Amino acid sequence: MSTTGIGGLTLGGGIGSLSRSLGLTIDNLLGLEMVLADGSFLIANAEEHADLFWAVRGGGGNFGVVTSFLFRPHPISTIYGGPMLWPFEQAEEVIKFWRDFILHAPEEINGWFVFLMVPPAPPFPEQFHLQKMCANVWCYSGALDKADEAFQPIRTSIPPKMDFAGPIPWPALQSLFDALTPLGMQ
Numbered sequence: 444m445s446t447t448g449i450g451g452l453t454l455g456g457g458i459g460s461l462s463r464s465l466g467l468t469i470d471n472l473l474g475l476e477m478v479l480a481d482g483s484f485l486i487a488n489a490e491e492h493a494d495l496f497w498a499v500r501g502g503g504g505n506f507g508v509v510t511s512f513l514f515r516p517h518p519i520s521t522i523y524g525g526p527m528l529w530p531f532e533q534a535e536e537v538i539k540f541w542r543d544f545i546l547h548a549p550e551e552i553n554g555w556f557v558f559l560m561v562p563p564a565p566p567f568p569e570q571f572h573l574q575k576m577c578a579n580v581w582c583y584s585g586a587l588d589k590a591d592e593a594f595q596p597i598r599t600s601i602p603p604k605m606d607f608a609g610p611i612p613w614p615a616l617q618s619l620f621d622a623l624t625p626l627g628m629q
Contacts, residue, residue, distance in 0.1 A: 445618035446626055453512060456501060460524070460582035460616065463553040465517050469500040476511035488513070519613045523590035524582040526619075527603035534558065534577040540600055541579055551585030552593050562623070571605065581608050582616060 452459075457468020465471065474488030474496070487496035499506055529537050538556055545554065556579050563572035581597070583590050587610060594608060 445614070445621055446624075449512065450509060454499065454509065460553050460555070460580075461517075461519065461584055464550045464584050468514075471515040471517070472500060472512060473515055474513040475499065475509050477507040477509050479507040484510075519584060521587065521610050522582055522584050522613050522616060523587055523594070523608065523610055524580070524616050525607040525609060525611055526578045526580045526605070527597070527608055528559075528561070528571070528576045528578040528605040529601065529603050531558070531575040531577060533601065537577050537579070537601055544596065544600075549585060549593060552581065552583045554579040554581040559623075566607065567605065576604070580616075580619075 453468045453472060459468070474486060474491075476484065476486050477495070477499075478484055485492055485495075487493075487499065489496060495506060499509070541554060541556055545552075556577065558575070558577050561567050561571045561574050561576055579597075581594070583593055585593065590610075598606065
């Protein structure tokens, strides 16, 4: 969700659509600035306060207040992705396909499986409004000219009833489902 704050995302590990190719958010954390309980300020990274840096990257909380993060950047602009939806009755078949597919898929492709009720609004066709369905929201960060080849087994093994996957700006994929998770509801 695009409304997730970088602090909570990072200190919570940070799993996302690019995790298979770029790692977790904490894998890309190079350093941070913190204020400790005694009011002292410090910088933690692999060289300075390395134990604290390790602890903050997955050891829970209560180490201090992080006031700044330093990340390894990755230039991502347009990805190939979006949701594909199947009838609820095909959920077992779809999730088994996804499980087997993702084990051998290129690291540039990731997808997360979800059950949902189709919102009664565009871009969803009226005949699917309010139906229970299963979906996989895909994200492919590889070369766009290789995307159709990467998605070919997905589209042919169990053809989706709705296929919204295609070239999309990375921030658009990140915010695609914001309306389903309004602020303050999580």
